[in-house]
Amino acid sequence: MKRHMPTLLITLLLCGAVGAAAQGGEAISLKLSMLLVKTVKVAGKPTEQLLPNPGSVNPGDVISQVVSVQNVTAKVVRDLPVQLPVPRNTVYLAPEKSLNSARTLYSIDGGKTFAAAPLKKTITVTENGKSVQKEVEVLPSEYNAVRWIVAELSPGAQLKLGYRVQVR
Numbered sequence: 001m002k003r004h005m006p007t008l009l010i011t012l013l014l015c016g017a018v019g020a021a022a023q024g025g026e027a028i029s030l031k032l033s034m035l036l037v038k039t040v041k042v043a044g045k046p047t048e049q050l051l052p053n054p055g056s057v058n059p060g061d062v063i064s065q066v067v068s069v070q071n072v073t074a075k076v077v078r079d080l081p082v083q084l085p086v087p088r089n090t091v092y093l094a095p096e097k098s099l100n101s102a103r104t105l106y107s108i109d110g111g112k113t114f115a116a117a118p119l120k121k122t123i124t125v126t127e128n129g130k131s132v133q134k135e136v137e138v139l140p141s142e143y144n145a146v147r148w149i150v151a152e153l154s155p156g157a158q159l160k161l162g163y164r165v166q167v168r
Contacts, residue, residue: 027072027073028069028070028071028072028077028080028153029068029069029070029071029072030067030068030069030070030082031067031068031070032065032066032067032068032084033052033065033066033067033068034052034053034054034063034064034065035050035051035052035054035063035064035066036050036051036052036054036057036061036062036063036064037049037050037051037061037062037063037064037164038050038051050064057167058167059167059168060166060167061166061167062093062164062165062166062167063090063164063165063166063167064096064162064163064164065084065087065162065163065164065165066096066099066160066161066162067082067084067160067161067162068158068159068160069082069150069153069158069159069160069161070156070157070158071153071154071155071156071157071158072156073155074155075155076152076153076154076155077150077152077153078151078152078153079149079150079151080149080150080153081147081148081149081150082102082147082148082150082161083111083145083146083147083148084145084146084163085110085111085144085145085146086143086144086145086146086165087165089167089168090165090166090167090168091141091165091166091168092140092141092142092143092144092146092163092164092165093140093141093163093164093165093166094140094163094164095146095162095163095164096160096161096162096163096164099159099160099161099162100159100160100161102148102149102150102151102159102161103116103148103149103151104116104117104146104147104148105146105147105148105149106119106140106143106145106146106147107143107144107145107146107147108121108138108142108143108144109144110144110145111144111145111147114145114147117140118137118138119137119138119142119143120135120136120137120138121135121136121138122134122135122136123136146163148161
């Protein structure tokens with residue numbers, strides 16, 4: 001099995017993967033964390049454990065990526081975009097259910113355009129010997145970037161946004 005070192009986090013940070021644009025130069029603090037998702041049995045029942053800073057990950061492992069967003073100013077910030085790419089060698093699975101909600105948009109073109117799920121794309125197929133264009137729904141596994149639009153973040157307020165990916 002091929003092992004992937006936790007360079008996903010470093011790559012995300014170095015490539016400017018966590019993007020936030022605040023209005024008027026307000027300062028927003030961003031902190032990205034990766035947690036390895038493991039299922040263990042507790043009292044005979046499957047229970048999920050989130051392990052911070054995994055030393056390495058294997059194909060099939062599930063990673064929870066969470067960005068903490070904090071308004072470190074004395075002003076309310078509105079319509080704040082926060083964006084994360086889906087790291088290379090991973091496949092998008094689903095949003096983190098237990099985190100704050102914000103309007104969530106997805107991209108299948110590397111972050112050039114975003115839309116709400118379900119995304120659609122046009123494909124060309126051959127039917128009865130003729131090329132026909134059809135609109136089909138994009139599978140979440142095809143998402144390669146996620147953007148949240150935080151409607152309002154009060155001074156000093158903090159929220160967490162995130163999703164899960166699976167290592168290829």
